[in-house]
Structure formats: structure tokens, C-alpha cells
Amino acid sequence: MQKVYFDHNATTAIDKKVLSVMMPYLETQQGNPTSQHSFGRHARTAIEEAREQVALAIHAHPSEVIFTSGGTEANNMIVHGAAIKNPQSTLVRSNIEHPCVARPMEALTHQGWHQDLLKVNHDGVIPDEAYKSITADNISLVSVMLANNETGVIQEVSRLSDFAKGKKAISHTDAVQAFGKMEVRFDELEIDAMTLSSHKIYGPQGVGALILNKRSDIEPLIYGGGQEKNLRSGTENIAAIVGFGKACELISESLKESSMRSRELQTTLEFHLKTLGAEIFSEKVKRLSNTTFFAFKDIEGSTLLTALDKKGFAIASGSACSSVNKEPSHVLLAMGIDEDLARGALRISFGNQNTINDVTSFIETLKKELQTLKQLTAIAA
Ligand SMILES: Cc1ncc(COP(=O)(O)O)c(C=O)c1O
Known part of the structure; x- marks a missing residue:
């Protein structure tokens, strides 16, 4: 895989x-x-x-x-x-x-x-x-x-x-x-x-x-x-x-090129995430070119993270720096984001090795996983 x-x-x-x-x-x-x-x-x-x-x-x-x-x-x-x-x-x-x-x-x-x-x-x-x-x-x-x-x-x-x-x-x-x-x-x-x-x-x-x-x-x-x-x-x-x-x-030698590359990946990723219905946090303000923090309403972040991990994609959840902390991200709560939406928060942070193919295959996998999770939620409701 x-x-x-x-x-x-x-x-x-x-x-x-x-x-x-x-x-x-x-x-x-x-x-x-x-x-x-x-x-x-x-x-x-x-x-x-x-x-x-x-x-x-x-x-x-x-x-x-x-x-x-x-x-x-x-x-x-x-x-x-x-x-x-x-x-x-x-x-x-x-x-x-x-x-x-x-x-x-x-x-x-x-x-x-x-x-x-x-x-x-x-x-x-x-x-x-x-x-x-x-x-x-x-x-x-x-x-x-x-x-x-x-x-x-x-x-x-x-x-x-x-x-x-x-x-x-x-x-x-x-x-x-x-x-x-x-x-x-x-x-x-x-x-x-x-x-x-x-x-x-x-x-x-x-x-x-x-x-x-x-x-x-x-x-x-x-x-x-x-x-x-x-x-x-x-x-x-x-x-x-x-x-x-x-x-x-x-890092100083490669900074210009790497930030341009990650900005391209970020733009593509966020376009597709939004098409799938995601909310991108802090979308309109000055952000790092490698970081996208997002959530899908009614989808629990850790469930989606685990599903994507099984398919080979390593991404982070809201409280990324503390795996023991199951509380929603303190950053999103400080921003006044609704607690339920904050529980869905996931973070993608690009690096030097990532390519546009990584992004497109991620989006394909994400589509399938979202469908499965939505079906499961419908059955449980
Ligand atoms: C903003 C910020 N400050 C400090 C740290 C801690 O740095 P270190 O892992 O080198 O102790 C981190 C690590 O994630 C961080 O993201």
C-alpha cells in the first residue's frame, strides 16, 4: 500500500x-x-x-x-x-x-x-x-x-x-x-x-x-x-x-521553491475539500502555505482520521500535539467555533516530499470514506 x-x-x-x-x-x-x-x-x-x-x-x-x-x-x-x-x-x-x-x-x-x-x-x-x-x-x-x-x-x-x-x-x-x-x-x-x-x-x-x-x-x-x-x-x-x-x-536555500510548491498543493486540496462540503478554518486570512485545518459537519475527526490512516494517509486531528487529549482543539474553541464542528477538525500539513498525485489520490480516498461514514451514520440514526 x-x-x-x-x-x-x-x-x-x-x-x-x-x-x-x-x-x-x-x-x-x-x-x-x-x-x-x-x-x-x-x-x-x-x-x-x-x-x-x-x-x-x-x-x-x-x-x-x-x-x-x-x-x-x-x-x-x-x-x-x-x-x-x-x-x-x-x-x-x-x-x-x-x-x-x-x-x-x-x-x-x-x-x-x-x-x-x-x-x-x-x-x-x-x-x-x-x-x-x-x-x-x-x-x-x-x-x-x-x-x-x-x-x-x-x-x-x-x-x-x-x-x-x-x-x-x-x-x-x-x-x-x-x-x-x-x-x-x-x-x-x-x-x-x-x-x-x-x-x-x-x-x-x-x-x-x-x-x-x-x-x-x-x-x-x-x-x-x-x-x-x-x-x-x-x-x-x-x-x-x-x-x-x-x-x-x-531550509533557507529551498524556502522559496518549497513554499510555492506547497501553496499549489494547498490550493488544489482546499478546492476539493470545499467541493466535498468541508469548512476550512481561517480560510480568508494569512496562513502558512503548507497547512489546512478543516472539518466536515457531523463527521467525527478521529473516526475519519483512522479510516484514512488504514488507507495509508497520515493526517492529524484537532488536538494534534497531544494524542491523549480528546478535547476539541483549544485553538478552535478560542476562535468561537462550535464544539461539535471542532470535534471534526483534521489537519493536513504538507512537506517537501508531497506531490500533486498525493493530493489527488487523497481526495479520491476521502470521497469513498466519507460515503461509507455517511451510510453508517444513516443506518445508526
Ligand atoms: C508552535 C509550537 N511550539 C512549540 C512546539 C514544541 O517544539 P518541540 O517539539 O521541539 O519541543 C511545537 C511542537 O509541535 C509547536 O508546534
Whole structure:
């Protein structure tokens, strides 16, 4: 059976070129970057080269790149790091942030901090009024994701930047989903901090970065030997960092072409989905070119997902980042989407290997599965 992977916002297959630069650090290069001998120096050089590759890809300075174990750690690091420096302050985020921004903020509300939410509109966009509704003065951090992992909606980060400057707060954007799918320039966004993850851009899992400018003073999340400018102690995962650096280089080279290709696939897919009666969430607003979040009225998302999986198509359901969470997507609920429709939500996220044939064969299969499910529903009614 042909297998088609349509879940690139969840993770991507490691690029062969990435794997080949990592292999020496898994096989024979055993240096610890803090050691002074040649093995150690070699490892240190490899990390610094990767730091430059990451910085170059997002137009940051290499000294602003702090390697972490991934997006989750980088997000926890900025939330805790900013909060600890400013006890009892307010933390601001949108109500559609990934749980690795939302949960640490919520946890801090039990320890003396406050949380204020920027509420999205029906399209999943944060309107200007949302910023105006925040009246707190002592704000330590404002965090708004650049692109949403479920809808693909892209936020206007300049608003976040202006708001945070006015409040003298640290501004942060989670760019885990945006990076590699659209141009992301740290220098032009005028924000203080940004989160990246390697495994969304054909790099290895378990590595990412917090990009942090020099003005922002945060407390470390992990203390120890003082690696990563004292902000993230622990012996570096050299092979993964080297792979992340290479993935950044490759993604920058192919960005224009890959986003054009995925936009074509997205247009075709959405045309057919709508013909079949699907609702496409956030259809009319600026979205990532690889992401389509949709639902069919009266069809349960997980049932359709399972049926399509059996036919070889890997797609995601509403709460894609947590298979244990059976609640409808918090993003759709925040947008005011009806709970029943939200339960039907499915996400397709294209990647480099997908072709137009994948889309047409998916649509053919989907038609058949929908027919079967509708017949079953009719019998049960
Ligand atoms: C928007 C967003 N932020 C953060 C993360 C977490 O990144 P990681 O898997 O590298 O911990 C994800 C992962 O799905 C994500 O989609």
C-alpha cells in the first residue's frame, strides 16, 4: 500500500544531508566542547559553526543563539526566565499558544504571578483591540506565536513588538511552525526573543534554540556548568546541534521553491475539500502555505482520521500535539467555533516530499470514506 505523510507540522523526516553531517559526531568524534584538547576544540568549533548557520537563517547574531533540547524547553525557558526576574508581575500570551507556553504561565499563576490573555477573533487573528484590553502595568513577558500549529494563521508580530516596548516587557514569539515555511527575520521583527525547533525543518528531534537579544535579562531554567552563556547548562548534544545547523542552511536555500510548491498543493486540496462540503478554518486570512485545518459537519475527526490512516494517509486531528487529549482543539474553541464542528477538525500539513498525485489520490480516498461514514451514520440514526 502507498503511504502518504501529511503531518509535517508534527514532525519531519530527517534530511539525508543532515544525517550525514551528524554521523561523525555519533560514531567517532567523542569530544566534550568544554575539554581543552583537540577533541574538545573540534566539538566546540562544530557547535559554533552550527550557531552561525542558525543565526544566518533567521538574520540574528550568533551570540543571540542559545541551543536547547527543543521548542518546548526554549518556550519554558523564556517564560520562567522572564518571570523569575520580575516576581509577581503579569505574563501575557494569546489564547491560542502552544501548551509549552500556556502551561508554564498557568503554573506560575499558582506561585504569585498573573496571566492576561490576548483573545483571537473568529479567524484566529489577534485584533488590535485585544492589545488595548490589557491594562496591567508590570508586565514581564508578552508571548505571541508567529504561526499557529493547527490553523497555520500568521500573526502580525509588529503589534506585539509595539505593545511590549510600551510596557517595557520582553517580547517573545514562538516561531517553531513559521520557521522553514515562510521568511523569518529576527532583525526585522523587532522582538527580544524567539523560539525555534529543529525537527520541524528536516533536522533531528531533541534540539532547538531560544534566540535572545542582549537587552533581555532572563534567569536560566537549567543551572550547572554554565554552557550556552550560563543560560542552559549541560553538555551539548553535539550531533543534534550540528544537524540543526545544517537543516537551517538547507531550509533557507529551498524556502522559496518549497513554499510555492506547497501553496499549489494547498490550493488544489482546499478546492476539493470545499467541493466535498468541508469548512476550512481561517480560510480568508494569512496562513502558512503548507497547512489546512478543516472539518466536515457531523463527521467525527478521529473516526475519519483512522479510516484514512488504514488507507495509508497520515493526517492529524484537532488536538494534534497531544494524542491523549480528546478535547476539541483549544485553538478552535478560542476562535468561537462550535464544539461539535471542532470535534471534526483534521489537519493536513504538507512537506517537501508531497506531490500533486498525493493530493489527488487523497481526495479520491476521502470521497469513498466519507460515503461509507455517511451510510453508517444513516443506518445508526
Ligand atoms: C508552535 C509550537 N511550539 C512549540 C512546539 C514544541 O517544539 P518541540 O517539539 O521541539 O519541543 C511545537 C511542537 O509541535 C509547536 O508546534
